[in-house]
Amino acid sequence: MTETPLIVLLGNDDDDSDHRIVFSEIERLGGRPLRVHPDELVIEVTPASTRFFVGGEELAIDLMMGWVYEDYLILGMNQLETARLAGVPVVNSAMTLMRGQSKYLNSALLNGAKVPHLPVLWGRDENTLASWTNERGYPLVTKPLMLSCGRGLQLLEDEAAVRAHVRELDPGPDTYYVQPYVPARHQDIRVLCVNYKAVAAIERTAPDDSWISTADGFTRRRLELTPDIVEIGERAAETMDALWAGVDVARNEETGELVVYEVNTCPTCAEALHALGGDPVPLTQLASFLVAAGRDFEDARRNWRPSATY
Template identity: 70%
Template sequence: MAEAPLIVLLGNDDDDDDHRVLFAEIRRLGGAARRVHPDELVTEVTAEGTRFLVDGSELAPDLMFGWVYEDYLLLGMNQLETARLSGLPVVNSAMTLLRGQSKYLNSVLLHRAGVRHLPVLWGRDEETLVSWTAERGYPMVTKPLMSSRGRGMYRLTDEASVRDYTGSLGPGPEQYYVQPFVPAGHRDTRVLCVNHHAVAAVTRIAPEGTWISNAPGNTRHRAELTPELCAIAEGAARAMNALFAGVDVAHDERTGELRVYEVNTCPTCTATYRELGTDPVPLMELASFLVAAARDFDGARAGWRPSVAV
């Protein structure tokens, strides 16, 4: 029997439930899995090549999978790019994770790929934002550069609220990121994609009293993967070059069109699927892809297909 390919997940234990499920499925499929915290990884770079070490012993992965964000994003990006440059296959590379964390880059890439998104304005100049919002109409939504679960989102309803918001920006590089509010019944659908294929979808409904669909306390139910939903989600995943992605899609009640809010490149799903009383299908499909990619990266990229869609 061929030796089990080693898949190293670079990340911390914030999403431990997802990692446990993923690793169990990798092992069931004949692979080996290990999580390495970015602080644990030691890298040696010489003229002869690059080596990775953990606890003084050399680490020889067949594939490295990036699951870093927020505080560990920059360090993890450097480590993942070093791995890629050394010749290791990397799933969700440094640039993919940056694109997923940065809403600015999300918007640029989605628009350039022709994926239905939203117009956005980002910067610091108050008068430009006042003019832009007045021209486009209220309400508007603000989002921080990096956030999750709806933290830091606000709705702007008039010029006064725009000026109050810009006045609250801290010193230094903090900037606004503003886009029109989408009337979508206070709900959206997260589509999970593996190797640019949609594998599952969950609709999220905002808690009573709020309009933020991914806020804690939201209601979730399984959603049908329609051809239109698959097409827009898969296009968004390709735009980010994200081999594992959670694509947040809204149904615009004004136009009847689907629009992508953003693409998350470290999406969690175990808790959601546990609540829905079913297996975390996206992680099962991800494990299948990672084992195939660890054995033959180019072949898996070209030929892997999901076994089931929910």
């Protein structure tokens, strides 16, 4: 067992506020945190060993955490998988991050595991999409496959809008990803999970001029971790194999049922926690798990439980 584990967070400084809280708690608990930008990491692979360097210095890594997305996703995935193959424990593996970034893989996993989700259609063919939405009814929501924070969301309310959306797609890589609109009072719930255990629930409500719960001007409030919220959040996190997860859930106002929109595998929450006040429990619990996993990964996976919830 490593008493002072070196815990490398692979990522950039986009979520620096979150990282600072996590790093401070790691240090308090006796670990040694280090953020490494994917561009800074050098890896040597030989028949004898795999070695990791930053700034010419070799690192003896006890645990690596993946916090990469969008522009750095593919590079970071390769680095994380190389570390895993070399025997370094990895929290949020390459495939976990890909599943979290790709809306379609989210849907394939959630629906396959029978986690309450939504039907989706993914592709480029205009007539198939028009037929699908005519059968299921309007409105529907379309999302970019690989973006986050609500960017690119559109509400399509008739066949003309559907066809126009397809024709506006980039002729190269763009595809549509659509799902039915959920009547949820323009609200959703972010359930934060560590080691598949729910540690916080935050409700987000869209501003008056928007239906998107994360649009500029949205409001937040803390929610009780009720059994139904805990159950769906933890099931979704485990389905994605996300040891750090932000599960976005909506409660259908017509049926009262919860449904998962998606699972985020690099969820940022420092800003929300600061706005709501109180201790940043989800991030300190993440730090607690990382230190335990850096000392003994398999034992932490089996036995670590949150000591507090938000």
